[in-house]
Amino acid sequence: MNDYGVTGATTGVEVLIKLPVRTLWTGITAIDRYGEWSPECIYGAWLEENATFEARNRFPDGLETYVTCTVTVLEEPTRFGWDVYGGEEVPFAHWEYELEDRGAETLVRQSFTHGPGDSGMRMAVVKEPDRAAEAIRRRLDQLAANMRTTLAAMESALR
Template sequence: MNEHGVTGASTEVQVVLRVPVEQVWAGITAVDRYGEWSPECYYGAWLDDDRLAAGARFEARNRFADGFETYVTCVVTVADELTRFGWDVYGDEDEPLAHWEYDLRPQGSQTLVHQTFTHGPGDSGLRAGVRNDPTQAAHVIQGRLDQLAGNMRKTLTAMEAALLPG
């Protein structure tokens, strides 16, 4: 099947947050707070006690502008304290829908955050959108990647505001 470039489609943002790396680490690993900051993810909860280790799981619920909702399970793939945190997203199948990752670089009392999203081989809303209109696949994919990059910036900005003292 021609997937029109969905698998591997990715986007990234780099943002300097005005908070130290320890606070940013606490924020990006607090999946139960993502709903406070994200335009799409309205709920997150750890499923395992050992949260910050490869293999730990959390659930997330997302709501999109059109009202569509998803319930997914995320599996931590990397948790290098104060430097990298990432996870794969799974729906109802064994292949991940996506991979999210944060890379943190301290800059004095600030932190450079490099966040990436890469679409996986699993079935997803983006893949369904491309199947529904394969002649517009490139436009559909780029539109979603642009939306994700914007949401990543909004999430990081909201996280920064919540973590700033006073």
Template sequence: MDDYGVTGATVEVRVLVDARVEAVWSWITDVAGYGAWSPECVYGAWLDGVDGPAAGAWFEARNEFADGFKTEVQCRVTAAEEPVRFGWDVFGGEDEPFAHWEYELAAQGEQTLIRQWFTHGPGDSGMRHGVLADPARAEAVKQSRLDQLGRNMELTIAAMVRSRSEPTDA
């Protein structure tokens, strides 16, 4: 079955932030924080008594989309190389992941270059449903979602930085 290029579809962002790589590592591995930072992810929590990143660890996430659609997913950490690499596969109840997310951090003095990417997996997803529902517009549907994901990555990183640099009430 033709999936119109959904499997393997990728989007990547690179953002230079004014923070040391060790600080950025603590942000990107704070799965509970994504609920406050992300335009779509409204909740994240480690599972099975885990309290931090380790290859093979699981966390859950809940997403809410502008059209009212909601999802709950389980994520398995695939990379946890402190302080430079954090990645996970996303599962929606199937054996195959429908997405892979990853961060790569590069120290640049007192700054950090964040490279984040999303790659669509072979599993079932909203993007796949969208292109299959409208094959004549498959490329536009796919590209629209990739563009949205890229914007959301940039917004999430900006929110992380803001939340960590804002003064707290004492």
């Protein structure tokens, strides 16, 4: 089956946050607070501290999804990442933060990479393969905008 470029599709942002690295670390690992900050993730809760968590997302069309996530990168206070599962044995996404300590500020690099599992993005390109590139770009742009919104809200809340 043609993948249309979904697996491995990636986006990311680089943002200078006016918080020290340790303060920001407490925010990015506070899974239970993402619902306060994210335009898409409305709920998060640890299932097993520092190992797995659950999350719920709500999309502009009203669709809500439930996912489980497994932490794959935990290097306090500089790297935090997780794989996202939607019921399959393979992840459909990987999210990661890299934090660079700059004293009173922290340079954040946040990234998203699509995995081989099923997702809304994959369903969209299979449904309209002639518009696959457009659908992928639209979703990646939306994710990058959501990252910036989430980081700004996190920065404001943690001051």
